[in-house]
Structures are given as C-alpha cells and as structure tokens.
Amino acid sequence: MYTCWCGNKDFFSFNADYGECGVCGTLVSLNALLPEQLQVNDDETDFYGKKYWLNHQIEDFGYPGIENRARADLPERNLHWLKTLLKFSLPPATVLELGCSHGSFVALLKQSGYNASGVEMSPWVVGYGQKTFDVPIFIGPVETLKIPLGSLDVIALMDVLEHLPDPVATMSHCLQLLKPDGLLLIQTPQFKEGMHYPTLVETRGAFLEQLKPDEHLFLFSDRSVRELFRRLGAEYIQFEPAIFGHYDMFFAVSRVPFKIHDTGKIESVLLETAAGRMTLAFLDLQKRELEVVQKLKESETDRAARLNNINALNGMLKDLEYDHLARGEQIDTLTVMLREVEADRAARGDQIDTLTVMVREVEVDRAARGEQIDKLTAMLIEVEADRAARGEQIDTLTAMLQKSEADRLAKGALIDVLKENLHILFLRKSFHWLNKLTNWPEVNKITEIINKLYE
C-alpha cells in the first residue's frame, strides 16, 4: 500500500509505475526503491553510490558523464540559478546546496561571494567535487549533518525534491536550518495535473523523461508543492522561469515575504569585489548569449517563414510556368487559327471583289436593259397608239364595209327585183308580141293572166 507524502492512499491510475494522488495531485511512484536502498552505505554498490555518477547517468539515460557536466553546467544552468538567487539573497549570504553533484554551482556561488557549501550522498562524488572545484562538500543526508538550526540564508535543491523518500521530513528539517527569513530555492519536475499518460506517449511529451519510478518518487504539481510548504509553515512561494521550462518548475519558498533585489542593487554588490566582477562578467555574457539565442530563434522563425514563402512562391511560379506554357500552346493554336481565318478572309475578300465586279457589270447591264426597256416601252406605246389608230381605222373601215355590204345587199335585192321585173317585163312583152302575132286564144288567156298577176 503506497502513501502520498500528504498521507493519502487513494490514487488515480496514471500508468503502471505512477498513481496520481486524489487529494493533493502529486504523481507518486508505485515502484520506488525502499528508503534504505536510497542511502549510500556502500559507495561501490548502492544506488546513489559511485556507479550512479559514472555509469547510471550515461548508460541508462544517455546523459553526459560527470566530467562533461562539471564543465557544461557552469555557463548554463548554474548561471541561470545564480541570476535567480541574486534576486532573493545577495552575497555574502550562507548557502547550502543539497545534492550538489560535482559542485560547480557551489563553486560559482563561492566565486560570487556567497558563503557556500554542498551536500552529497556518495563519498566518491563528494571527493570528486571537493577536488574538482575546491569547495566544501559534506557527505549527507543533510539530517545527519551538524548544522546549527536557524543558521542558513538559503538552501538550494536542484533536481533533489523528487528523489526524497520523505519530502515532508527533509523539507521540515531544511526549514529549521534556515534563518527565520531564510529561503529554499528549488528546481523539480512539474507534473501538470490532468496530464494523461497515453497523450504524453502519443505526443512524445518532454515530461516522459521524468518518469523514473525507482528514483523520482514524488513528481509535484504547482498546487501540490504549495500544499507541501503550506503544511510546513512556509506559505510564500514565488515561481521563476525554469531553465528547462518544458518539464521543470523553479521557485523560492519562505516563511516570510520575499525581499526582492533589483538589478542595480545586485550589480553594485557584485562590483564591490574582484571575484564579484568576474561573476558579473559571466552574467553579462550569459545575458548577451540569451539575447543572441533569442534573436537567432526569431531569425530562424523568420527564415522558416521566408522559406515557406519561397516554397509557396516556387509553387506559384511553377503553376505560372505551367500556365505560361499552356497559354503559349493556346497562343500557337490561336495563331494558326488566326492565320487560317486571315487566309479565309483574304479568299472571301477576293470573292467579294469578284462579286463586286460582277455586280457592277450586272448593274451596267441592268441600266442598259432599263434603257432598252424604256425604248421598247416607248415603242410599245407608239405601237399601241398606232394599233389604236388602226383599230379606229378598222372600225371606220368595218363600218364602211358594213355600210357598203348593206348597200351591196340592198343593190343586190334591187338588182334581183329589177331582174325579176325585167323577167316579168320580158315575159309580158314576149306574150304580148306572141298574142299579136298568133292571136291564139290560149296565148291571149295566158297574157291576160300574166297582166293581171303583175298589175
């Protein structure tokens, strides 16, 4: 049965190695080493012994060895921590660093004018730090050291709180070692409550690196760390930017309100001593480096944005090029079509010219025919007039003919009558004469009949 530092035993499941405390929100290791395994009795074999520094860090996590770290940490995290510490506590304050490793931060604090010392668990690493940086380092744990209560200004714990099997007891002891206005300066991984393990794995979250259940026993959230110190009577916490902000938190803790020193005050204190001036030079260089890094980041972002722009423009250019080619082909096609149309137009022009000539000829012909028609019309009119005149003449002649005919017929009839009369006369004369000559009665009788007939 596991118990959170807060006393709670009910956990939400986080993953196979950790449970999330249902009361305070701390991520609690379910596979921690036992407290006695975390002490260094045998430097050669125990977990936090010599091998932790020489093999474990390199082989199990791929971190640089202690030799490299002793050099690399100074201009990097040590300067970041110092810069923050100066805001809260100025030299020559007394500072103890718990878990000081190779001792480079203790050395920087000493260089800056602090009365600094460190504590480590492995006698080997204590010896290494003492030899490497010529600084006082004691073999812990801190509870076993004879440090007068209320004697320290600052206790620094960088990447230590999460390793403590009983953070309440150790922090309580540390607070007792501090002067009443003393402070703790702490860097520890930050568990963000509500974080889900599958999401963390899926997104390859930076916090995954902090899940080391054998040694990272309590992974605090900002809420749970406040609760821890509130219970210990240190209710003042000020969070500062962590150098590894993607998985760490960094804060100062005190039982009284902080007295913050401004930059002018800090610089004037550092400029008071030759060693302090050296420290200030390091801080200035670091500031410059951070500004350059920031500018580089901005420049990189800008460069990336410009590269994207260039890529986008290249894409557009290719599209345009393609379009240009397509339009070129279209223009060629249209040119051919235009030429054909032009040729056709020319041919039609010729045809129009020919037709125009023909129209003109037809027009001339039409005019000529018009004249001819006019002439013929005139002639026709004349002929018509002549015809009418001749009609009249014919009518006259016809009338004359009819009259002549009637006259002829009348004369014929007269002739017939005359002929008949002549015949009758001839007949009467003939019988007259015959009667006279013959004197025959018969002839006389006939003559009388005829004379009676034609009287």
Ligand SMILES: [Zn+2]
């Ligand atoms: Zn808890």
